[in-house]
Amino acid sequence: MSHSPSLPDRPRLELDPEMSDAERLEAIRQHFRRIVQVNEELEDRLADAEGRRGELKDDVEQLKRENEVLKTSSLYIASVEEITDDGVVIKQHGNNQEVLTQAASRLDEDLRPGDRVAINDSFAVQQVLDDETDSRAQAMEVTESPDVEYADIGGIDDQIREVREAVEDPLENPEQFEKVGVEPPSGVLLHGPPGTGKTMLAKAVANESNATFIKMAGSELVRKFIGEGARLVRDLFELAAEREPAVIFIDEIDAVAAKRTDSKTSGDAEVQRTMMQLLSEMDGFDDRGEIRIMAATNRFDMLDEAILRPGRFDRLIEVPEPGAEGRERILEIHTQEMNVADGVDLGAVARDLDGYSGADIASLATEAGMFAIRDGRTDVRQADFEQARDKLQDADTEDERVINYQY
Numbered sequence: 524m525s526h527s528p529s530l531p532d533r534p535r536l537e538l539d540p541e542m543s544d545a546e547r548l549e550a551i552r553q554h555f556r557r558i559v560q561v562n563e564e565l566e567d568r569l570a571d572a573e574g575r576r577g578e579l580k581d582d583v584e585q586l587k588r589e590n591e592v593l594k595t596s597s598l599y600i601a602s603v604e605e606i607t608d609d610g611v612v613i614k615q616h617g618n619n620q621e622v623l624t625q626a627a628s629r630l631d632e633d634l635r636p637g638d639r640v641a642i643n644d645s646f647a648v649q650q651v652l653d654d655e656t657d658s659r660a661q662a663m664e665v666t667e668s669p670d671v672e673y674a675d676i677g678g679i680d681d682q683i684r685e686v687r688e689a690v691e692d693p694l695e696n697p698e699q700f701e702k703v704g705v706e707p708p709s710g711v712l713l714h715g716p717p718g719t720g721k722t723m724l725a726k727a728v729a730n731e732s733n734a735t736f737i738k739m740a741g742s743e744l745v746r747k748f749i750g751e752g753a754r755l756v757r758d759l760f761e762l763a764a765e766r767e768p769a770v771i772f773i774d775e776i777d778a779v780a781a782k783r784t785d786s787k788t789s790g791d792a793e794v795q796r797t798m799m800q801l802l803s804e805m806d807g808f809d810d811r812g813e814i815r816i817m818a819a820t821n822r823f824d825m826l827d828e829a830i831l832r833p834g835r836f837d838r839l840i841e842v843p844e845p846g847a848e849g850r851e852r853i854l855e856i857h858t859q860e861m862n863v864a865d866g867v868d869l870g871a872v873a874r875d876l877d878g879y880s881g882a883d884i885a886s887l888a889t890e891a892g893m894f895a896i897r898d899g900r901t902d903v904r905q906a907d908f909e910q911a912r913d914k915l916q917d918a919d920t921e922d923e924r925v926i927n928y929q930y
């Protein structure tokens with residue numbers, strides 16, 4: 524935010540009792556001139572500010588109109604085929620129907636054949652969208668071999684073991700499952716508080732099974748446009764099939780798979796459609812080949828039961844907040860590369876970190892290092908860890924950050 528420049532000083536009239544009448548008169552005249560000057564300056568400033576206010580008001584009006592359009596109508600995706608004198612020819616995605624329509628006047632100049640656009644119920648073009656590949660790239664993160672190993676994850680050895688059984692073993696020894704005659708779990712759902720290592724676990728299992736890691740954030744699947752979320756889900760599974768062996772990881776799955784609410788807004792219906800697509804991809808996935816599906820949530824309580832049925836996310840693994848021993852292990856991992864002074868008792872530091880997640884401990888280690896640097900030292904001492912803890916605790920209280928998860 525820009526600060527307004529300071530106001531001009533208020534002119535002061537200083538009259539000396541020793542002054543003659545003529546001198547007084549001159550002083551008063553000068554004072555008056557200064558007042559007129561200041562007044563002019565203030566009027567200029569006021570005019571500027573009013574001009575700026577007018578501009579901002581126009582911006583607000585424009586945004587309000589756009590917001591109304593987005594709120595009141597469902598938008599569908601289409602592509603621009605041709606721009607003619609009679610209007611714009613668009614082709615709807617999904618049914619490939621071609622329609623001659625009009626674009627909102629503010630878009631007239633911007634439209635080009637090939638553009639992806641959002642249209643409303645009466646086919647009028649409302650918005651030009653990003654390139655399709657852009658929106659996919661935004662939604663999906665693909666890593667050939669993520670650089671996380673099991674050894675980088677502390678305090679959740681049981682969970683690592685369970686994930687290896689459910690994901691790594693079926694990828695590496697599918698024949699064994701066939702011979703024994705058991706189906707490996709369809710999908711693995713990791714649930715637990717934020718920052719406890721769920722994403723790390725999914726990356727590590729992909730890495731250690733030499734599988735491509737394909738991550739999609741649930742929140743990215745909840746798009747404004749009809750059909751886009753479902754389309755991304757289809758793309759996700761197609762991409763995994765092209766890149767197998769692959770691990771699909773859907774983070775924040777609660778964004779698409781929350782319990783049904785009573786509200787019937789088009790947004791909710793769109794989320795439902797996306798979830799249905801996800802379920803149908805999972806159900807139709809008998810011949811799964813070398814693809815494993817994982818998901819994570821901090822809001823297990825909110826999930827729709829439908830996604831937990833057999834054949835879907837049927838292996839639930841809780842990733843809890845670490846206990847004292849786990850915290851010590853995580854602290855060891857995050858200080859491994861640091862020059863920790865002899866005699867520092869990491870166990871004692873960890874005991875004092877009740878309620879800290881793995882992510883909190885990672886920031887604590889960095890913060891402790893920063894204290895050493897600020898002090899001009901190259902080794903990190905016990906006191907640095909203590910100061911780091913105090914700092915993080917203060918920051919927490921100041922923000923009054925409430926971490927919102929329920930069990």
Ligand SMILES: Nc1ncnc2c1ncn2[C@@H]1O[C@H](COP(=O)(O)OP(=O)(O)OP(=O)(O)O)[C@@H](O)[C@H]1O
Pocket residue numbers: 675676677678679716717718719720721722723724774819820821853856880881882883885
């Ligand atoms: N168990 C752990 N061992 C070591 N480091 C951890 C652990 N848990 C978290 N971290 C640290 O915190 C960072 C964030 O962890 P991660 O993204 O895996 O958490 P998450 O459970 O997926 O969180 P969210 O639910 O917020 O997505 C990691 O990059 C790592 O530095």
